[in-house]
Amino acid sequence: MQPTEFTLTDLVEIMRSCAGVDEGVDLAGDIGDTPFVELGYDSLxxxxxxxxxxxxxxxxxxxxxxxxxxxxxxxxxxVNRQIQAGVR
Known part of the structure; x- marks a missing residue:
């Protein structure tokens, strides 16, 4: 079953599983408005x-x-705008 909402917690889980975590980055902190590049994640x-x-x-x-x-x-x-619009 597909979720009806995507959360920052969901994204952090994906970030950890896909690319790991730079030792200097606290993904449990307030990262919501920090650019991915500043978190150590490049475009790939x-x-x-x-x-x-x-x-x-x-x-x-x-x-x-x-x-x-x-x-x-x-x-x-x-992602949540797409979910709410029924884009799947």
């Missing part, structure tokens, strides 16, 4: 997140979606 890592998000939620995540997801909060908001 974000593409990996997108693929995993699509698997988990059913929301299509084309490669250009990365431009809509510069921060964790932006990514969560993007």
């Amino acid at each position: 890592a974000v593409l990996a997140f997108q693929a995993r998000i699509q698997e988990r939620t059913g929301v299509p995540m084309p490669d250009d979606t990365v431009t809509h997801m510069p921060t964790p909060n932006a990514a969560v908001e993007f």
Whole structure:
């Protein structure tokens, strides 16, 4: 069953499983508005997140979606807008 909401906790779980965590980054902290690049995740890592998000939620995540997801909060908001719009 696909979720009806995607959370920052869901994203952090995906971030940890896809690309690991830089030792200097506290993903348990307030990371919502911190750009992925400042968290140590490059565009390839974000593409990996997108693929995993699509698997988990059913929301299509084309490669250009990365431009809509510069921060964790932006990514969560993007996915939830798609879920609410019924885009799956």
